[in-house]
Amino acid sequence: ETGVTQSPTHLIKTRGQQVTLRCSSQSGHNTVSWYQQALGQGPQFIFQYYREEENGRGNFPPRFSGLQFPNYSSELNVNALELDDSALYLCASSFNRGADTQYFGPGTRLTVL
Amino acid sequence: AQTVTQSQPEMSVQEAETVTLSCTYDTSESNYYLFWYKQPPSRQMILVIRQEAYKQQNATENRFSVNFQKAAKSFSLKISDSQLGDTAMYFCASLFKNAGNMLTFGGGTRLMVKP
Numbered sequence: 515e516t517g518v519t520q521s522p523t524h525l526i527k528t529r530g531q532q533v534t535l536r537c538s539s540q541s542g543h544n545t546v547s548w549y550q551q552a553l554g555q556g557p558q559f560i561f562q563y564y565r566e567e568e569n570g571r572g573n574f575p576p577r578f579s580g581l582q583f584p585n586y587s588s589e590l591n592v593n594a595l596e597l598d599d600s601a602l603y604l605c606a607s608s609f610n611r612g613a614d615t616q617y618f619g620p621g622t623r624l625t626v627l
Numbered sequence: 628a629q630t631v632t633q634s635q636p637e638m639s640v641q642e643a644e645t646v647t648l649s650c651t652y653d654t655s656e657s658n659y660y661l662f663w664y665k666q667p668p669s670r671q672m673i674l675v676i677r678q679e680a681y682k683q684q685n686a687t688e689n690r691f692s693v694n695f696q697k698a699a700k701s702f703s704l705k706i707s708d709s710q711l712g713d714t715a716m717y718f719c720a721s722l723f724k725n726a727g728n729m730l731t732f733g734g735g736t737r738l739m740v741k742p
Contacts (some may be wrong), residue, residue, distance in 0.1 A: 547729065556631075556718050556732030557672070567653050572690075602670060611728050613660050618672035 516541050518607050518619035525601040526625045527595050531614045534588045535622045537605030545569070545611045546588040548580060551602040563588055592624075611627070629654050631721050634732035640709045640721070641741050647694075648704045648736045650719030659723045661695070662730070663704045669714040678702065709740045 519538045527533050539546050545564045549557035559572035563582035577593040586607070592599055601622050606616035630653045640646035652661070661677040678686045678695050685693050690710075695721045706713055719733040 549730070556720075556734050557730070559731070562728055572729060589640035598721075604672060606672075606730075611727075613722055613724055614664070615674060615677055616730060617674065620669070620671045623670075 517521050520605050520619040520622050524623045528627050531595050532593045537588045539586045539607035543607035545608045547606045548590050549604040595626045629731050631733040633736050635736045637737045639739040645707045649700045652700050652721050656723045662720045664718045665715045685707045711740050714740045
């Protein structure tokens, strides 16, 4: 059974640029959630995708957007990067939406200069 | 809004001893789930244990067990026979079925296991 994978591992961008982060869900999982974890803090929920549709969104501006593909992999896109977007971005997949346990990938470390 | 609070930023324990990490949460919901996740320096968030709020019995997973006090809204994690590999950040998290299926995390407790 393949776990959750994310790419790239690290990324450096400059303010104003756009970035795309990728996530492959665990085999058999149809739901993907994205979280932002600033240094020294707990993760904050960005949004969740279930069967290619957005299924909930946290308190993040519209420049944070996402996609889920028919194979349930997902992308997180961030436009007009700001310095405060520097963080670890975590992807988690679950067997279904709702109360199913979420299993996390290793994360992508984004640095905005 | 749902909140999760971990009041111990850092803790340390000697190898083979027992340590308890505290977590409190605030909700008016009745249908929810609680989790402890471990995040070692490798950064990957690893599930330690899960508790359904409707179950009175405390969850256990090998050396890890919880003390779930629903009325007090408390959910502590006990680690028995601590091992060096238990050194990590530990996050308490909640999931409320009527609040968007999102995990709400506490601020974390950094646990150091000393030889």
